[in-house]
Amino acid sequence: MKTTRRQFMIMSAAGAATLALNSKVQAQAMVSATDPQAVALGYNPDATKVDKAKFAKYAAPQACGNCALYQGAAGSAAGGCALFAGKQVSSKGWCSAYAKKA
Numbered sequence: 001m002k003t004t005r006r007q008f009m010i011m012s013a014a015g016a017a018t019l020a021l022n023s024k025v026q027a028q029a030m031v032s033a034t035d036p037q038a039v040a041l042g043y044n045p046d047a048t049k050v051d052k053a054k055f056a057k058y059a060a061p062q063a064c065g066n067c068a069l070y071q072g073a074a075g076s077a078a079g080g081c082a083l084f085a086g087k088q089v090s091s092k093g094w095c096s097a098y099a100k101k102a
């Protein structure tokens with residue numbers, strides 16, 4: 001079967017759209033504060049709103065972005081966490097398993 005230039009362009013556009021959609025879907029896989037594991041760990045996507053009475057361990061500037069378990073790139077807005085496989089946490093979030101990055 002011979003592929004015409006037009007067919008090639010259409011297939012290329014479809015491939016690019018699929019890649020863009022995939023990256024968008026991955027970017028949307030954020031941990032929800034209502035996720036059962038997030039609730040168990042006291043995860044809050046905004047560390048400044050952590051209930052300090054409930055989590056006395058919390059102290060600014062602790063946040064996912066400077067946690068040893070954070071897997072996102074330095075300066076990223078969100079990234080993976082070893083405790084939430086397949087999802088992303090906000091770099092400004094926090095949970096009770098926080099461990100300062102060395």
Ligand code: SF4
Pocket residue numbers: 043063064065067068069070071081082083089093094095096097098099
């Ligand atoms: S373990 Fe660290 S990176 Fe993961 S949610 Fe808790 S504070 Fe954030």
